[in-house]
Amino acid sequence: MKSIAVLTSGGDAPGMNAAIRAVVRTGISKGLTVWGVQEGYSGLIEGNFKRMGSRDVGSIIQRGGTILGSARCPEFQTEEGRELAIRRLRGAGIEGLIVIGGNGSQTGSHALNQMGFPVVGVASTIDNDLCGSDITIGVDTALNVALNAIDNLKVTASSHRRALLVEVMGRKCGYLALMAGIAGGAEAIVLPEVEVVPEQIAKRIQDGYERGKPHAIIVVAEGANYNAEGLCQAFRDKQLLLGFEFRSTVLGYVQRGATPTCADRILGTRLGAEAVEQLFAGNVGVLVGVQGGALVHTPLAEIVSCRKTLDPWFLKAGDLLSY
Numbered sequence: 001m002k003s004i005a006v007l008t009s010g011g012d013a014p015g016m017n018a019a020i021r022a023v024v025r026t027g028i029s030k031g032l033t034v035w036g037v038q039e040g041y042s043g044l045i046e047g048n049f050k051r052m053g054s055r056d057v058g059s060i061i062q063r064g065g066t067i068l069g070s071a072r073c074p075e076f077q078t079e080e081g082r083e084l085a086i087r088r089l090r091g092a093g094i095e096g097l098i099v100i101g102g103n104g105s106q107t108g109s110h111a112l113n114q115m116g117f118p119v120v121g122v123a124s125t126i127d128n129d130l131c132g133s134d135i136t137i138g139v140d141t142a143l144n145v146a147l148n149a150i151d152n153l154k155v156t157a158s159s160h161r162r163a164l165l166v167e168v169m170g171r172k173c174g175y176l177a178l179m180a181g182i183a184g185g186a187e188a189i190v191l192p193e194v195e196v197v198p199e200q201i202a203k204r205i206q207d208g209y210e211r212g213k214p215h216a217i218i219v220v221a222e223g224a225n226y227n228a229e230g231l232c233q234a235f236r237d238k239q240l241l242l243g244f245e246f247r248s249t250v251l252g253y254v255q256r257g258a259t260p261t262c263a264d265r266i267l268g269t270r271l272g273a274e275a276v277e278q279l280f281a282g283n284v285g286v287l288v289g290v291q292g293g294a295l296v297h298t299p300l301a302e303i304v305s306c307r308k309t310l311d312p313w314f315l316k317a318g319d320l321l322s323y
């Protein structure tokens with residue numbers, strides 16, 4: 001193998017740049033030509049490739065987002081779209097591809113690999129909903145942003161003796177909400193994985209009020225069956241008393257764009273470098289991740305049919321420790 005390409009796809013995640021940097025510099029150290037594909041699978045279909053030198057990835061490790069850009073590309077979900085992408089790659093003399101992204105992106109990389117083009121995936125999504133890696137690139141940064149916000153909101157909630165509902169990202173997976181909630185000492189955590197009963201939450205908060213708690217923080221994942229505003233509305237409609245006055249805050253995209261933490265820079269670096277090693281060694285059709293602290297390579301076929309679940313210990317701990 002003499003020439004490889006790298007792309008970032010789907011939702012951007014802090015630490016993607018560290019992974020791109022590691023891919024480019026590890027590739028060059030092995031004598032490979034490395035191409036950067038602009039804007040994910042869209043750039044692949046359009047043949048939007050740029051040759052990457054060591055200097056092109058200088059001073060990017062500390063930057064959030066992705067210098068290559070990311071996109072959502074419905075055309076890549078069709079066989080014709082992927083055939084065109086393969087023609088573009090082969091036309092540029094590229095023999096292997098590294099895809100840095102989450103569930104959707106790795107479904108795409110698996111499809112491409114199955115059509116005969118060698119691909120290695122790198123586990124990257126702030127949602128941490130991808131199998132094959134205990135933690136994915138971007139999660140630690142997103143968690144720290146959410147946690148900072150929770151800490152700040154708790155101060156003001158205490159001053160005014162209020163309940164604050166904080167909505168964090170996570171459409172299908174409540175990992176961010178659960179971990180930020182536990183680390184932030186939330187009184188209640190609302191997740192997509194667990195049916196939300198507004199009466200139960202209200203009672204829990206009111207009990208805390210009566211025991212003398214100065215505030216209540218309710219962390220809500222955006223994809224729970226009530227989001228933060230929906231839950232406030234349910235409290236009002238059902239005339240549920242919390243003791244505290246309540247308000248909601250939606251954190252939104254601020255969780256995605258932050259400066260990557262040390263952990264995300266290291267994880268991105270480690271996974272990016274390992275992806276090149278695997279591609280170079282011909283171990284393709286795998287996702288590179290970490291499990292139990294060690295680097296692992298899991299077949300993409302397993303990744304796309306697997307659903308990550310939340311650790312039941314943390315689910316229980318969230319309830320128990322907020323008493």
Ligand code: ADP
Nearest residue numbers: 010011072073076077101102103104105107108
């Ligand atoms: P993420 O990788 O963050 O989960 P998305 O789910 O938006 O992000 O997926 C990113 C891109 O991956 C999509 O825009 C599409 O180009 C590609 N993709 C997603 N699902 C498939 C699929 N089933 N087959 C081929 N490509 C897919």
